[in-house]
Amino acid sequence: MTQTDIEIRLREALIDLTQTTPLENPERPRADGNPVGVGRGGGIGSTGPSRGAGRPAAAGGRSRPTPMEVKVLTAVGCVVLLAAALGFGAFHLHRSPSRIPSAHTRTTVPTTDVTVPDVVGQMLPPALSVLERAGLQGQFLSVESSQPNGTVVHQTPAPGTEVSPSATIVLNVAGGGRSSEGTVTVPNVVGESLPEAEAAVRASGLDPMTPAPTGGTTSPGTVTGQAPGAGRTVVPGSTVILQATAS
């Protein structure tokens, strides 16, 4: 399915627009005292040009948690899953619970264990949000499934498992059709030379598109802007628009 220019531009414009969405109170403190959410002082109701200040980059370390926005290392996810699959094949008699190696956990001060929330059946973005709020990392891998695309069909470790804080939870996500390859994270290529940037974008399975530099010359320069921005998760094959200066 090829997209027309206007469709691409529309998509990018809407992504840009919603990147500025101020989220004043997306997370309210919970009764169990989990350190979810961030204490916002005043400012409730100030939806003006305070973008960027809308949500302190505390907790998950992310300043702009778009539903689709999670740093995901698909490659690592694949490796982990592959390892788990191999392990399962070799030692299926043992039926040991497949824990995610702690090498993937962040080196924070260990506190009490976290109970893995159940996100099976949810769509990927909210599932990742749930994990993130529990202090856990989510990685995902698309699998064949009869369920609607983007639905989490399996998670490892299982719901209810006690894991160390900031452990990684691998989600198997229903794929097929347009998003059969899951999603990829848009690399940051701002500041790179255009050929480098294009190569990096292609290497991520994305399609770079470079409008003519505004200076009226076609010689490639340095990438000054990109859309979608770095760190966003998109469907493979998506177009990444690179704005480059004339060199």
Add this chain to the structure above:
Amino acid sequence: MSDVGVVVEHIVDRQADVDGRRIETFEAFYQAEYPGMVRLAHALIGRAEGAEDVVQDAFSRLHGRIEGLENPGGYLRTTVVNLCRDRQRHGRRERDRNRQMPDAPALSLGASELVDVLLSLPYRQRAVLVLRYWGDWSEAEIARSLGCRPGTVKALASRGLARLRKEVAP
């Protein structure tokens, strides 16, 4: 906005006294869906202001019924889409003000112009474009939310795109 938030919180707290399990469900649902829904509302009404109100409103309508619903997510989205239609009439001025915000380093490529044209479209055309190109909703899902047939969704989309193509500088 904060008023609505307080109301929702109040309802949730009362519910907690009755049934701790239920609050857990609603809470999780709220937590998971809130940011995405606010962005959706933002895209649909074209301005940040009011987006959270709409979403809070939608959640408060859903509260207490979530477990009786087969597809609470779908119901929520539909509610947001419909509430945004009611909202959009209010205050074009805020939108103009919002547009004066400096653009992020990420390029705009005439994005705001495109958004302006988008906002000038009739609500259903705009909603179809937003839901399809931003939300990646299926035609059937869009049709359900707008209360029309899938064929209508197609027609609305092509009309909206044609208008964008015509009015946005290439």
